[in-house]
Amino acid sequence: MIPRSLLFGRGLALSHAFSNQNASTVHQQLSMTAWNLRSSLRNIRTLSLMSLWPFNVKPRDFSLPNASWRPEMSKAYEYYNALCEIEGDEKRRLWRKLPSYNRVLKYTTGGVYLSKIIQSKARLFTRNIKEPGAAFEYVVFMNKQEKRCVCVFQAGHLLEGPPGHVHGGAVATMIDSVMGTLAGYMSGPVMTANLNINYRSPIPLGSVVLLHSALDRVEGRKFFVTCRVTSTDESKLHTEATALFVSVNVGHLFGTRF
Numbered sequence: 671m672i673p674r675s676l677l678f679g680r681g682l683a684l685s686h687a688f689s690n691q692n693a694s695t696v697h698q699q700l701s702m703t704a705w706n707l708r709s710s711l712r713n714i715r716t717l718s719l720m721s722l723w724p725f726n727v728k729p730r731d732f733s734l735p736n737a738s739w740r741p742e743m744s745k746a747y748e749y750y751n752a753l754c755e756i757e758g759d760e761k762r763r764l765w766r767k768l769p770s771y772n773r774v775l776k777y778t779t780g781g782v783y784l785s786k787i788i789q790s791k792a793r794l795f796t797r798n799i800k801e802p803g804a805a806f807e808y809v810v811f812m813n814k815q816e817k818r819c820v821c822v823f824q825a826g827h828l829l830e831g832p833p834g835h836v837h838g839g840a841v842a843t844m845i846d847s848v849m850g851t852l853a854g855y856m857s858g859p860v861m862t863a864n865l866n867i868n869y870r871s872p873i874p875l876g877s878v879v880l881l882h883s884a885l886d887r888v889e890g891r892k893f894f895v896t897c898r899v900t901s902t903d904e905s906k907l908h909t910e911a912t913a914l915f916v917s918v919n920v921g922h923l924f925g926t927r928f
């Protein structure tokens with residue numbers, strides 16, 4: 671049953687509308703009531719879309735182009751996207767564009783620290799700002815055969831560190847995410863064990879850069895990965911990094927080793 675407070679927002683009730691008001695006020699209030707009813711139904715629909723049931727909504731793919739992308743971002747995207755379409759045969763394609771969602775898993779159980787409410791509210795750090803272009807705008811292209819990937823990254827205004835430039839932590843976040851995505855793509859679930867970064871030149875806020883990441887070597891569960899952040903024409907080096915990722919079982923990720 672729909673609660674009365676939802677149907678008649680702002681305390682507006684039909685009985686009240688008909689008792690002491692003149693006709694035009696009654697008409698106005700009836701319109702308001704209809705409006706409230708419509709907006710309540712909209713609310714209910716929104717609530718159902720927000721539910722934890724995993725199969726009712728197609729999640730937004732944040733890696734697709736949007737209006738906030740600068741021409742340089744679109745150009746780099748189109749370049750790598752064209753590489754993805756070179757081979758007709760799906761299996762023989764060297765490059766793949768990875769989709770990107772704002773949740774790692776729709777709903778997970780078994781975490782020792784997370785309540786179900788926190789789990790349901792959890793969002794991927796790099797995708798938790800909905801406003802297009804405000805923060806991390808990026809897309810990853812993967813080349814599994816060559817054990818490398820390229821990420822096109824446009825740094826939004828919310829990522830400021832030094833005036834007019836991107837925060838070093840935001841750069842580190844992107845580097846960790848891209849290297850982690852590569853290691854994870856090659857091996858399954860991984861965690862960052864070690865990350866070393868050399869900042870060579872600051873990245874202007876709002877600019878577009880490329881992150882080139884490669885799998886250097888594998889030793890048992892250890893995946894050694896490198897990353898270079900450059901301008902889109904690759905003439906300028908912004909950042910260099912190396913990292914160690916250790917493959918883990920799913921239980922480790924959720925805090926329950928089984």
Ligand SMILES: CCCCCCCCCCCCCC(=O)SCCNC(=O)CCNC(=O)[C@H](O)C(C)(C)COP(=O)(O)OP(=O)(O)OC[C@H]1O[C@@H](n2cnc3c(N)ncnc32)[C@H](O)[C@@H]1OP(=O)(O)O
Pocket residue numbers: 774846847848850851854859860861862863864890891892914916917918922
């Ligand atoms: C799944 C869904 C995917 C979704 C995609 C979303 C994309 C987003 C991607 C986002 C990505 C973001 C990613 C994130 O942000 S991950 C979040 C940040 N990372 C962490 O919180 C990790 C915390 N650490 C641990 O959990 C454990 O220490 C790990 C799992 C790393 C290892 O503990 P474990 O008990 O399992 O293994 P082990 O201790 O036997 O060690 C194994 C081997 O590793 C060597 N070793 C360990 N540490 C170091 C070190 N610091 N330097 C050098 N070596 C080190 C060690 O000597 C040994 O070598 P060997 O003796 O065998 O030779």
